[in-house]
Amino acid sequence: MNIREIEYITIPVSNLEVSLRFYHEVFDLRIVDLPNGDKGADLRKMFLDFHLEDRVDHPISFGLIAKDSMAAIKAHLINYFVDIVDEPTTKTEVRRKVNSITILDPDQNRIEVNEFR
Template sequence: MNIREIEYITIPVSNLEVSLRFYHEVFDLQIVDLPNGDKGADMHKMLLDFHEEDKVDNPISFGLIAKDKMADIKAHLINYFVDIVSEPTEKTKVRRNVNSITILDPDKNRIEVNEFR
């Protein structure tokens, strides 16, 4: 088996409309209808699949790569009143320098936004 990419990540959400607005407005993602009946966000090579649940008991964690500079990313997140749980931190990931900030979506799913340099 030769795996090359992730096709989708399922994100548990308790209020679909709130989550769709969050991911569309904060990350500027296009919302699409998925073949399984769920709503999702198109990230070109991958999809975010928003699966509505009565209550999100087990939030997930995932990372995103941004093309913006970290100062602009942080300012944008502050403008949208996004919960920042970890301030920008410089580190090395897989032989590359990265600046990361960690946030929470409305259901406390943990998202690391990375600026690779």
């Protein structure tokens, strides 16, 4: 088997409208209807699948890659009053250096926003 990409990530959400607004406004993602009946966000090669739950007991963690500078990313998050849980840091990933900032969505799902250098 030769896996090349991730097709989707399922994100548990307790309030669909709040989550759709968050991901659309903060990340400028297009909201789409998925074949399974869920709403999703289009990331071109993959989807975020928003799965409605009564209550999110087990938030997930995932990373996104942004093309903006870290200074622009942080300013944008502050302008949208997003909870920043880890300030920007520089680290070495498998093949390159990356600047990362970690935030929480409305259901406490942890999102690392990365700027690769």
